[in-house]
Structure formats: structure tokens, C-alpha cells
Amino acid sequence: MNKSDVLKYLKDISEEVKDLSLKVWNNPETSGNEKEAANLYREILKNYGFKIKEVDEMEHALIGEYGSGSPVIAVLGEYDALPGLSQNLDTKFNPVQEGAPGHGCGHNLLGSAALGGVLAIKKYLEETKKSGTIRFYGSPEEETLIGKVKMIKTGAFEGCDLALSWHPMNANVAIESTFLSNNSIKFKFHGISAHAAASPESGRSALDAVELMNVGANYLREHIIDSARVHYTITNAGGAPNIVPKEAESWYFVRAPHRKDVDDITERLVKIAQGAAMMTETTVEYEVLGGCYEMLGNKVLFDLTHKNMVEIGSPEYTEEELQFAKTIQESLEPKLVEAEVKKFVRSGSEKTYLYEGVVEKEKSDSVQITGSSDSGDVSWIMPMNLFLTATWPLGVPAHSWQATSSSGSSIGIKGMLYAAEIFSGMMYDLLNDPKLVEEAKAEFNKKTENNKYVSPLR
Ligand SMILES: [Zn+2]
Structure with a gap:
């Protein structure tokens, strides 16, 4: 044959x-x-x-x-x-x-x-x-x-x-x-709920943290390689406006031509999330849902x-x-x-x-x-x-x-x-x-x- x-x-x-x-x-x-x-x-x-x-x-x-x-x-x-x-x-x-x-x-x-x-x-x-x-x-x-x-x-x-x-x-x-390398990551912020009008001083807003993280990520854009892409959505923004949100979550994608760049940008994004948590006195955990080379x-x-x-x-x-x-x-x-x-x-x-x-x-x-x-x-x-x-x-x-x-x-x-x-x-x-x-x-x-x-x- x-x-x-x-x-x-x-x-x-x-x-x-x-x-x-x-x-x-x-x-x-x-x-x-x-x-x-x-x-x-x-x-x-x-x-x-x-x-x-x-x-x-x-x-x-x-x-x-x-x-x-x-x-x-x-x-x-x-x-x-x-x-x-x-x-x-x-x-x-x-x-x-x-x-x-x-x-x-x-x-x-x-x-x-x-x-x-x-x-x-x-x-x-x-x-x-x-x-x-x-x-x-x-x-x-x-x-x-x-x-x-x-x-x-x-x-x-x-x-x-x-x-x-x-x-x-x-x-x-x-x-x-x-192909582009990528990472898909969810950031979950945990705060303290409180009545938004009666006792806002005792609340710590997880949604504030999500928003501050997004601001930080948008400033990051200027200092990463041109070919990289960072995109996000807010997957949990809390409930009613009169309750300080105890939980909030965002979902990010990071893409770049090389895995190393995706890893580096992901690491910097995690720092931004931690910074946002620190500013708002909330805590953050993140999960890499997936990623590829x-x-x-x-x-x-x-x-x-x-x-x-x-x-x-x-x-x-x-x-x-x-x-x-x-x-x-x-x-x-x-x-x-x-x-x-x-x-x-x-x-x-x-x-x-x-x-x-x-x-x-x-x-x-x-x-x-x-x-x-x-x-x-x-x-x-x-x-x-x-x-x-x-x-x-x-x-x-x-x-x-x-x-x-x-x-x-x-x-x-x-x-x-x-x-x-x-x-x-x-x-x-x-x-x-x-x-x-x-x-x-x-x-x-x-x-x-x-x-x-x-x-x-x-
Ligand atoms: Zn296909």
C-alpha cells in the first residue's frame, strides 16, 4: 500500500x-x-x-x-x-x-x-x-x-x-x-450591607469596588502593548439602590498575541482589584474560568x-x-x-x-x-x-x-x-x-x- x-x-x-x-x-x-x-x-x-x-x-x-x-x-x-x-x-x-x-x-x-x-x-x-x-x-x-x-x-x-x-x-x-492567547477571569467583591440612607457609614459597597477596579483597568490600557485587549462586563451590581451592595462581581477577558503578555496583564489586573478592595474596605477573590495559549x-x-x-x-x-x-x-x-x-x-x-x-x-x-x-x-x-x-x-x-x-x-x-x-x-x-x-x-x-x-x- x-x-x-x-x-x-x-x-x-x-x-x-x-x-x-x-x-x-x-x-x-x-x-x-x-x-x-x-x-x-x-x-x-x-x-x-x-x-x-x-x-x-x-x-x-x-x-x-x-x-x-x-x-x-x-x-x-x-x-x-x-x-x-x-x-x-x-x-x-x-x-x-x-x-x-x-x-x-x-x-x-x-x-x-x-x-x-x-x-x-x-x-x-x-x-x-x-x-x-x-x-x-x-x-x-x-x-x-x-x-x-x-x-x-x-x-x-x-x-x-x-x-x-x-x-x-x-x-x-x-x-x-x-490565534490570540487569552484569560477569562471573574472578580468577586464582598462588602457590608447597610441601609443606604439611614446608616451608610456602616456599609462597605462591593459595587464601589467593582467600579473603581474598572476605572483602574481603563487607566491600565495606556500602559500595555497595543495588540492586547481587555474587555469586561458587570455580572452582579448588587440589588436595590437603597441597600449598600454586599456582593458585586465583574467578568474580564484579557487577550494578547503571547501567553506571557496575558499572564503579565492578568497579574496587573489582580493588583488593581486588590487596590479597589483596599480603597473600599471590601475583600476580593478572583477565579480564572479559563484561558488558552x-x-x-x-x-x-x-x-x-x-x-x-x-x-x-x-x-x-x-x-x-x-x-x-x-x-x-x-x-x-x-x-x-x-x-x-x-x-x-x-x-x-x-x-x-x-x-x-x-x-x-x-x-x-x-x-x-x-x-x-x-x-x-x-x-x-x-x-x-x-x-x-x-x-x-x-x-x-x-x-x-x-x-x-x-x-x-x-x-x-x-x-x-x-x-x-x-x-x-x-x-x-x-x-x-x-x-x-x-x-x-x-x-x-x-x-x-x-x-x-x-x-x-x-
Ligand atoms: Zn471553530
Whole structure:
């Protein structure tokens, strides 16, 4: 069995992979509620002879393992949907159920491509009896940026040599590093309640503390790096105005391109909270609800990803699919579409609805994902790659009804199957060239030598 046999076998089982993807799309479950999706994955993996391992205290997480010996390759799959993004397969806004969840981030595709990739390589390992272990990681709760952070904490990734990942998007591109690191923190202030008119002197207002903390945080802004973001809401502001608030709470997000900056700013924010407590003679406690790392790049895996993307070749589209993409584009802000077409499409080309081809390596760092992902944390405990494929028309933003619709269309399925092929191709290369694994690990070790992963969950 050579690489093209593996890809051919993947084609043979592609109907099953597609079916899984559409089943998950038709039954969107939000973060933490991915019960049916996780069971679908367990069932298929079991049928294919994978050993299923459960993850402590995470009902909807799972690991499907096949093979033995090294290298041990992790492939990351997700399957959670987003609240409020329900949508039929349509070119106009048309929710299945108003306000219900939908796959506006394409995680129905994300998980199934990863699964398709491991199923094809399983066949290869079975036939050739080669040394190597493949693990499919069913990772829930990505949209709340916590699933993989929790999985790392339970030790679910122990023993892996490297991890492979992708995300549905508007273009075919290998990405070396991206994502913002972040922290989500709640500050709870405790004061003393009193009648606000009769005996204000005996009260100590927790709400005063929240407000003074916010003032302090707003002064902090001038003295942090430009690329950092600090945003907050007040989640408890006390009760009636005639009672000095005994309890009050604020919720902060801190984001920056590097984990170290997020940690530094968080530390300064805690000092501001303590200062506010001191000023108001209240007390404060804080809880880091979650947080994640930016993605640490790995040049060896980046090169291997790009090589496979070019080698395999991107999908072609039918007239009908191009028409679907064009109509979807017409529902978007023209500026959004123009900007993306300008970024990705070569001048003179008429193909401005769907991205075709693979973005050149030199231009790939122009593609930045400005959000955060818990996959970032995985890249800090072992070498990890990332690539995107075109599953949505150019200009379609993630977390939109247009993304939900496209993720359930044949365009989404084509991008997903292309991703599965890239995974298979990469695993084939890694199993056949142990030097690649060693080089990826050496690069990782060098980069993390003086900068080890510390879980954002303390
Ligand atoms: Zn996503």
C-alpha cells in the first residue's frame, strides 16, 4: 500500500465520512452538550477496530486509538456548534429553528475530516504492520475555549509525539502560527450591607469596588502593548439602590498575541482589584474560568502540511456550487467580500466566489485568525501543525448563518474531504520518515526550553 492507495481507500470510505459530517450538522449541539456527536464518533471508531479511551470527568471527550509503537500521532477533532446560528441549507437567512444552535464554525466538518484521515491510515497500518500509533482526539467544548485545556490537565495527551489539526475557512492554506492567547477571569467583591440612607457609614459597597477596579483597568490600557485587549462586563451590581451592595462581581477577558503578555496583564489586573478592595474596605477573590495559549508554530510540520496540500491538490467546483457561492456572497457586506477576494485571488482571475489552489508558503502568514482556540494549548505541549481549507465562499465570516449553510453544503463537504486527504498524506509521510518526527520534536524542544507550558487552569 503506497500513499496513493491510502488516498484511494479514503475515497472508498468517503460516503461514510460525509454521512457523519451531515448527521452532526443536522443535530447541532453546543459546547458541553455534544452527547450525540460524541456517540457517533465512538460508534464508527469501534466499528473500525479502534480502542476507545474515555477522558476523566469529560463525558463528551474520547480518544480512539489504533496501532502500536512510535510515532504516536494525535489528530484533533471537534464537533460543537454555536448558539443562535441555526440555518437550513439555503442562500438566504432561513433558520431551521429561530434562536437554536447551528454549525457556524463548521465543526461538523472539523471532526469528520480528522476521523476520515485516521480511518484511512488505520487501513495502512493494518496492511503493512508498520510501527506507529494513531489517536483520534474527540475534543468537545472548543467554542468555550476550554475542552483541550481540560483534556491536557487530565493527562489525555500523554505519550503523543505530535498533533495534527485544521479548521474550515475560506482558503486552502497551511498556517505556521496564529490565534490570540487569552484569560477569562471573574472578580468577586464582598462588602457590608447597610441601609443606604439611614446608616451608610456602616456599609462597605462591593459595587464601589467593582467600579473603581474598572476605572483602574481603563487607566491600565495606556500602559500595555497595543495588540492586547481587555474587555469586561458587570455580572452582579448588587440589588436595590437603597441597600449598600454586599456582593458585586465583574467578568474580564484579557487577550494578547503571547501567553506571557496575558499572564503579565492578568497579574496587573489582580493588583488593581486588590487596590479597589483596599480603597473600599471590601475583600476580593478572583477565579480564572479559563484561558488558552496562542499557537506555537513548528516549521517542520508547516512545510510538511504545505507539501501535502499542493501534492494532493485542491477540489474543483461545479457550476451549481459556484452559483451557490455567488448567491451567498451577495448576502454579505460587499466590503467584506472585496477585502477577501483581494487577499486571496490572483489579479486577472475570474474565480472570485470560491478559493481554488493553495496559498503560497511565503504568503501564508498574511492569513491570521484573530480569535482564540484551545488547540493553541496543544501546540505548547507537543509539535502541532494547522491548516485551513476552503469550505465557505470567499468573504463568509466564521460564526455566521452563511458559514452554517456552507458547512452543510457540498462545498463544505469537498473542503472537508480534502482536509481528510491532507491528514492521511501527512501521517503517511510521518510514519515512513521517522526523521521528520525527530526534527519536529527537536524544533519544539528548542522553542520551549525556557518557556514551558503552564495550564491556564490553576
Ligand atoms: Zn471553530
